[in-house]
Amino acid sequence: MNEVIARALALASESFVTASGPGGQNVNKVASAVQLRVNIYQLRLTPEVFHRLKGLAGSRLNGRGEIMIDARRHRTQEANRADARERLAELITEALVEPKTRAKSRVNRVGKVQRLAGKKVRSTVKANRGKVDW
Template sequence: MTILADDTIARALALVSESFVTASGPGGQNVNKVATAVQLRLDVYALRLPIEVFARLKLLAGSRMTSKGELLLIAQRHRTQEANRQDARVRLGELIEEAFKIPEKRAKSRLNRINKTQRLEGKKLRGSVKAGRGKVQMD
């Protein structure tokens, strides 16, 4: 993890706003009474991310990013508020850390002449098999 990513995660955790809502799933008798699920909201524009990092974060966040530039994470895996709160903060940190990683460029594969001819012969053979599956003509 880079120093820049660490600083950004620390800033994000300071800027985040939390709200607690009732969660679905396990919880026993308390499931409808106690607000254990955590909603984290973060204004991504306030982080002042580099353009490339912001673009990767937006792509990684997907539907969790609102049109106003807010990142919304909901954590409800655990039965307690504190465990869900910690889980949401960890997931936020991982998301930001992943956005800072520069993806490796894919090297184009090269086929030699023999492999190319074998591939084309295989395609022709497969095409002739499929062509023979049509309706039988009685001429």
């Protein structure tokens, strides 16, 4: 599990852009926001994990198969860089977790009879509504 995250962080490319938000005039001068890009085809994931990652990435996944994470929460470049890497690791960790399969519930004979009787009562109530024919 950790090897996939390590591989993703090694393959990630970072670019720094000017950010909006806190920082005053410093925001206009310093490129503190980080754009982290990782190509999911290069991660060598199993098909199940690959499809889960695609679903989790949503709009962060572009047409070239790159997940783009934009981090601009903090004032410093290093803090934004760490935030972007952490968010990528969380995304991949969540994709690696296999969802539990839902166990089909079993209803016994008495439960089935009660359910059908309730449906019958409800249908007669609804059938008795409407115009009254004098």
